[in-house]
Amino acid sequence: MRESDPRESEGRLPTVDRRGFVRSLLGFSIISTIMGVLTPIIGYLWPPARSARGGGGRVLVGTLTDIPPGQAEVLPINDKPVIVVNTQDNQVRAFSAICTHLGCVCEWEDRRQFILCPCHDGRFNALTGAVISGPPPSPLPSVEVVVEDGDIYAGGA
Numbered sequence: 377m378r379e380s381d382p383r384e385s386e387g388r389l390p391t392v393d394r395r396g397f398v399r400s401l402l403g404f405s406i407i408s409t410i411m412g413v414l415t416p417i418i419g420y421l422w423p424p425a426r427s428a429r430g431g432g433g434r435v436l437v438g439t440l441t442d443i444p445p446g447q448a449e450v451l452p453i454n455d456k457p458v459i460v461v462n463t464q465d466n467q468v469r470a471f472s473a474i475c476t477h478l479g480c481v482c483e484w485e486d487r488r489q490f491i492l493c494p495c496h497d498g499r500f501n502a503l504t505g506a507v508i509s510g511p512p513p514s515p516l517p518s519v520e521v522v523v524e525d526g527d528i529y530a531g532g533a
């Protein structure tokens with residue numbers, strides 16, 4: 377049986393002895409280690425819900441006001457960068473923004489109206505995704521895009 381601490385009877389808080397402190401520290405370390413191992417396993421088995429643009433289906437990417445004629449935007453759709461182009465004659469197209477050369481993310485060349493890979497100056501046609509010039513070996517893969525009542529939807533199964 378443990379001897380009572382005279383300070384406890386005086387109404388003061390009990391002190392923690394060295395052994396108790398080490399046990400608490402050891403217990404905290406064991407719990408932290410277990411949580412550190414279990415957290416990624418639980419995250420793998422039950423992944424968090426995807427964001428609105430990552431569900432795998434068609435996604436509302438904006439409106440014709442957001443992307444007016446002659447403009448384009450690179451957006452994350454289903455966890456991949458997609459460039460949505462609204463050409464000067466109001467034709468909306470979408471392509472994977474991952475360059476077919478070495479995988480850089482393409483951007484919109486506003487002044488000259490084409491899709492540009494800034495890494496090695498690869499250039500792609502805004503209507504077809506075909507290579508205009510530079511080292512890319514193949515066109516940008518197209519992404520399904522639909523305009524309904526001014527809303528632009530991209531992606532799909």
Ligand code: FES
Nearest residue numbers: 475477478493498
């Ligand atoms: S990675 Fe795009 S041109 Fe090289």
